[in-house]
Amino acid sequence: xxxxxxxxxxxxxxxxxxxxxxxxxxxxxxxxxxLQVLNRLSFGxxxxxxxxxxxIGIKAYIEEQLHPExxxxxxxxxxxxxxxxxxxTAYQLYQAYPPAKAAALGEKPNPDQVKAANQHIREILxxxxxxxxxxxxxxxxxxxxxxxxxxxxxxxxxxxKNRDKWFIxxxxxxxxxxxxxxxxxxxxxxxxxSPAMLExxxxxxxxxxxxxxxxxxxxxxxxxxxxxxxxxxADGKPKKSMGLNENYARELMELHTLGVDSGYTQDxxxxxxxxxxxxSIQGQGKPGQNDVDPDQVFQFKFRERMHxxxxxxxxxxxxxxxxxxxxxxxxxxxxAKNPATAHFIATKLCRRFICDDPPPALVNRVAQRFxxxxxxxxxxxxxxxxxxxxxxxxxxxxxxxxxxxxMASALRVTNAHVTDTQKIAQILNLMGExxxxxxxxxxxxxxxxxxxxxxxxxxxxxxxxILLGNKPRSPARVNLTQIDPSLSSGDDGKKILRGFFQxxxxxxxxxxxxxxxxxxxxxxxxxxxxxxxxxxxxxASQLGALVLGSPDFQRR
Amino acid sequence: MRKSKWNPKLSRRDFLKxxxxxxxxxxxxxxxxxxxxxxxxxxxxxxxxxxxFQRGAADGLNMIVPFQDTYYHAARPTIGLNGPNLSxxxxxxxxxxxxxxxxxxxxxxxxxxxxxxxxxxxSPDGTRSHxxxxxxxxxxxxxxxxxxxxxxxxxIEASSLRKAKSPLTAVxxxxxxxRILRGDFQVTAFPSLNGYRFIxxxxxxxxxxxMYAGSIDRLLSGTxxxxxxxxxxxxxxxxxxxxxxxxxxxxxxPMGRQFFELARIIKAKVGLRVGFLDVGGWDHHANxxxxxxxxxGRLKELGDSIAAFYxxxxxxxxxxxxxxxxxxxxxxxxxxxxxxxxxxxxxxxLFGGGIKGGKVYGSWPGLSPEQLFEGRDLQVTTDFxxxxxxxxxxxxxxxxxxEIFPGFTPQIPLGLWA
Numbered sequence: 001x002x003x004x005x006x007x008x009x010x011x012x013x014x015x016x017x018x019x020x021x022x023x024x025x026x027x028x029x030x031x032x033x034x035l036q037v038l039n040r041l042s043f044g045x046x047x048x049x050x051x052x053x054x055x056i057g058i059k060a061y062i063e064e065q066l067h068p069e070x071x072x073x074x075x076x077x078x079x080x081x082x083x084x085x086x087x088x089t090a091y092q093l094y095q096a097y098p099p100a101k102a103a104a105l106g107e108k109p110n111p112d113q114v115k116a117a118n119q120h121i122r123e124i125l126x127x128x129x130x131x132x133x134x135x136x137x138x139x140x141x142x143x144x145x146x147x148x149x150x151x152x153x154x155x156x157x158x159x160x161k162n163r164d165k166w167f168i169x170x171x172x173x174x175x176x177x178x179x180x181x182x183x184x185x186x187x188x189x190x191x192x193x194s195p196a197m198l199e200x201x202x203x204x205x206x207x208x209x210x211x212x213x214x215x216x217x218x219x220x221x222x223x224x225x226x227x228x229x230x231x232x233x234a235d236g237k238p239k240k241s242m243g244l245n246e247n248y249a250r251e252l253m254e255l256h257t258l259g260v261d262s263g264y265t266q267d268x269x270x271x272x273x274x275x276x277x278x279x280s281i282q283g284q285g286k287p288g289q290n291d292v293d294p295d296q297v298f299q300f301k302f303r304e305r306m307h308x309x310x311x312x313x314x315x316x317x318x319x320x321x322x323x324x325x326x327x328x329x330x331x332x333x334x335x336a337k338n339p340a341t342a343h344f345i346a347t348k349l350c351r352r353f354i355c356d357d358p359p360p361a362l363v364n365r366v367a368q369r370f371x372x373x374x375x376x377x378x379x380x381x382x383x384x385x386x387x388x389x390x391x392x393x394x395x396x397x398x399x400x401x402x403x404x405x406x407m408a409s410a411l412r413v414t415n416a417h418v419t420d421t422q423k424i425a426q427i428l429n430l431m432g433e434x435x436x437x438x439x440x441x442x443x444x445x446x447x448x449x450x451x452x453x454x455x456x457x458x459x460x461x462x463x464x465x466i467l468l469g470n471k472p473r474s475p476a477r478v479n480l481t482q483i484d485p486s487l488s489s490g491d492d493g494k495k496i497l498r499g500f501f502q503x504x505x506x507x508x509x510x511x512x513x514x515x516x517x518x519x520x521x522x523x524x525x526x527x528x529x530x531x532x533x534x535x536x537x538x539x540a541s542q543l544g545a546l547v548l549g550s551p552d553f554q555r556r
Numbered sequence: 557m558r559k560s561k562w563n564p565k566l567s568r569r570d571f572l573k574x575x576x577x578x579x580x581x582x583x584x585x586x587x588x589x590x591x592x593x594x595x596x597x598x599x600x601x602x603x604x605x606x607x608x609f610q611r612g613a614a615d616g617l618n619m620i621v622p623f624q625d626t627y628y629h630a631a632r633p634t635i636g637l638n639g640p641n642l643s644x645x646x647x648x649x650x651x652x653x654x655x656x657x658x659x660x661x662x663x664x665x666x667x668x669x670x671x672x673x674x675x676x677x678x679s680p681d682g683t684r685s686h687x688x689x690x691x692x693x694x695x696x697x698x699x700x701x702x703x704x705x706x707x708x709x710x711x712i713e714a715s716s717l718r719k720a721k722s723p724l725t726a727v728x729x730x731x732x733x734x735r736i737l738r739g740d741f742q743v744t745a746f747p748s749l750n751g752y753r754f755i756x757x758x759x760x761x762x763x764x765x766x767m768y769a770g771s772i773d774r775l776l777s778g779t780x781x782x783x784x785x786x787x788x789x790x791x792x793x794x795x796x797x798x799x800x801x802x803x804x805x806x807x808x809x810p811m812g813r814q815f816f817e818l819a820r821i822i823k824a825k826v827g828l829r830v831g832f833l834d835v836g837g838w839d840h841h842a843n844x845x846x847x848x849x850x851x852x853g854r855l856k857e858l859g860d861s862i863a864a865f866y867x868x869x870x871x872x873x874x875x876x877x878x879x880x881x882x883x884x885x886x887x888x889x890x891x892x893x894x895x896x897x898x899x900x901x902x903x904x905x906l907f908g909g910g911i912k913g914g915k916v917y918g919s920w921p922g923l924s925p926e927q928l929f930e931g932r933d934l935q936v937t938t939d940f941x942x943x944x945x946x947x948x949x950x951x952x953x954x955x956x957x958x959e960i961f962p963g964f965t966p967q968i969p970l971g972l973w974a
């Protein structure tokens with residue numbers, strides 16, 4: 001014991017030598033550790049969070065967050081109850097927010113009907129946004145919300161794609177949320193069966209393709225014959241077609257599991273697509289002709305007649321083609337347990353929780369934990385949170401906030417009361433991160449280089465001024481003195497500024513920001529001093545906004 | 557590619573101070589170009605390069621259609637476009653290729669020779685991943701994943717443009733700075749002119765500038781540096797003329813607005829030399845259609861926007877070269893859902909800039925099974941860097957391109973400027 005202590009002292013001492021240069025400190029202070037945990041596991045500290053972590057301890061906080069079911073969240077749950085669409089099924093949403101053609105009763109809807117229907121349908125998005133912000137701002141289960149956000153982005157779909165406007169709410173509720181800290185294979189399976197993903201990546205109509213069926217087996221697929229004699233459009237082309245669609249199969253491997261350049265080939269894409277033919281969505285049917293139980297409408301449906309029955313070799317494994325839906329399940333099994341998947345998921349998680357370019361040694365350890373635990377997300381996160389890198393000064397505040405992270409942390413730290421979630425959605429849209437509207441399947445980037453540019457930083461400063469100034473345009477109301485009585489306007493500008501440094505940044509302020517802002521206190525524009533009246537009066541909201549807009553608040 | 561550095565460019569800072577004074581007088585935009593020309597900062601003859609990225613992989617075979625090719629029609633029974641004399645047919649370009657009818661507003665430019673196409677163009681890297689192929693196109697180093705900066709930024713750095721004094725020398729109309737313009741040269745990016753302003757007064761603007769410029773946070777300090785000055789200029793631009801794209805003949809919608817706002821900056825003569833537009837919505841795996849699907853609507857918006865843009869440029873049109881790019885083309889064979897999947901070679905459209913238009917450039921590889929890349933996609937016969945290389949040398953006079961496209965040896969010129 002004594003020896004170890006001695007070694008540690010010597011080690012500490014030897015590490016001190018290069019510290020003669022202005023190097024980073026060797027360890028974080030306790031306050032910094034608390035902040036690091038809160039900035040990574042939550043959408044940013046709100047008043048009281050730091051005291052809570054200090055009270056129960058960092059480890060207990062991490063464990064609590066890893067087990068959200070142990071955290072009382074009744075306040076948030078009650079607020080969510082006021083959002084009616086959140087608990088509706090896709091078909092209920094469709095019926096409550098029908099498309100224009102339904103309202104036009106068989107006629108072609110006129111432009112006014114289309115506009116009215118689209119505006120009405122937009123309420124689904126508004127309520128979804130409201131629910132997300134309610135959870136981000138109010139839920140005590142912050143890590144769960146961080147992970148729901150992470151996985152939704154990983155398995156991105158967009159409200160704008162065809163019927164996804166009705167599918168996206170149950171997608172987040174039923175396919176993403178329950179598995180956010182669970183088993184990756186369960187999550188992957190729920191997504192693969194979700195109407196939202198099948199619609200978004202076009203698997204819904206992907207079917208056995210004549211190109212991949214030997215001529216002597218064509219009679220197994222009578223529906224192909226039927227396609228041959230169908231009505232033609234004005235320019236002499238058939239109006240419908242059937243066959244393979246590679247979109248989902250490719251992104252399933254490239255973006256959801258293995259990652260790009262992990263060794264799969266174009267042939268693998270085709271074979272996986274063939275295995276997933278028939279993974280589709282139950283339609284509404286036709287009353288009297290083809291009645292469908294309303295509970296089944298817009299749910300997953302395996303369409304046997306669209307499924308390719310031929311044998312295939314997928315990622316080196318042979319399938320005889322007789323398994324039907326189970327063949328797709330077996331492909332998901334193969335993908336989920338592939339080491340490339342572990343590495344890809346570990347890299348993305350480390351990027352979210354450590355830094356933009358996570359050290360390979362850490363990624364390897366985390367990937368190993370993913371594999372060893374059978375793709376257990378909670379265990380994988382544990383490997384990150386208890387790594388030495390997690391509390392290393394090298395990665396302290398290593399992340400620049402995305403627009404959503406900036407917005408969320410600003411609203412949380414000021415204890416803002418949101419009055420208009422649509423305005424928040426509009427601002428995020430201008431900042432380049434509209435919620436539930438990311439078009440490409442890659443989702444939004446999670447690295448600073450993608451997000452940092454002059455207009456992005458300007459937008460953040462402007463938002464801070466609107467928010468803290470309680471301007472009419474602000475989407476929320478802020479009561480600064482409720483956070484800290486010292487944050488009120490008055491004649492001692494330095495005291496107010498120091499109060500903000502503490503309240504908004506927990507005292508972690510760079511020398512330059514301090515220098516610039518303290519120097520501004522002499523500016524009549526901020527001191528509001530006039531020549532014949534030397535009495536200075538500083539407006540707290542203005543000073544606070546400059547702190548929220550500072551470089552220091554852009555990192556987490 | 558280059559060693560990272562940031563040089564406080566004194567001359568540029570001087571310019572910024574100067575421009576502040578000039579703008580305070582508000583005379584700048586009443587006397588277009590006068591002050592700028594007098595100061596030798598920008599002149600009417602400055603060449604301008606505008607690039608547009610069709611994100612999602614646009615279907616080149618349905619934009620510049622090989623309508624004589626029987627393989628084309630056989631592979632696309634529901635989404636293939638008819639020949640020129642049939643219902644919904646293409647507009648004949650040269651007897652071999654036809655223009656998608658949704659692009660009809662570009663036909664006058666073809667006829668006067670200011671519009672050209674390069675077919676079967678793409679990357680030597682065979683990836684069919686959107687983001688990987690986009691990275692290849694934007695870094696200019698296909699297959700090399702370690703390149704951080706974009707080739708268009710390196711092109712500016714490798715030319716006299718790096719000494720350009722306007723903070724709006726290079727502008728991306730985009731909420732995020734696209735990879736092609738990332739690098740040592742400071743590029744301004746914003747999604748719209750209107751939002752690019754400071755709320756509050758000079759105090760907020762000054763504090764912002766000083767907090768970011770003086771920050772030891774290298775990433776954040778670089779970008780905050782010239783914001784204040786570029787905002788001043790943009791807001792001056794916003795004070796004159798109509799803010800409605802449709803008043804100037806642009807189509808309704810976000811794409812028309814992007815073109816319109818870029819045109820406003822160019823017409824204000826504030827030193828813009830490189831512009832970039834990001835346009836999504838080209839990934840048509842389903843319901844791409846022929847003249848009745850999603851591609852038709854997208855092309856109509858694109859064609860009408862380009863036509864309006866050149867109309868708007870007036871006598872400057874010859875100085876402005878506009879080029880499209882996309883990460884790869886799409887499968888020759890349509891898929892099961894009246895769409896196309898990820899393919900290989902695509903098409904680039906070029907306008908203005910003194911090119912010899914009215915011609916489809918590049919060598920046509922053919923569409924018979926043995927002529928296809930990996931048995932399914934249009935082959936690449938022109939490396940995308942070849943086109944950019946010719947644009948850089950002929951239009952912007954950038955001849956030293958070793959650092960722009962390292963490892964690439966330009967081939968015999970396509971003849972766009974012959």
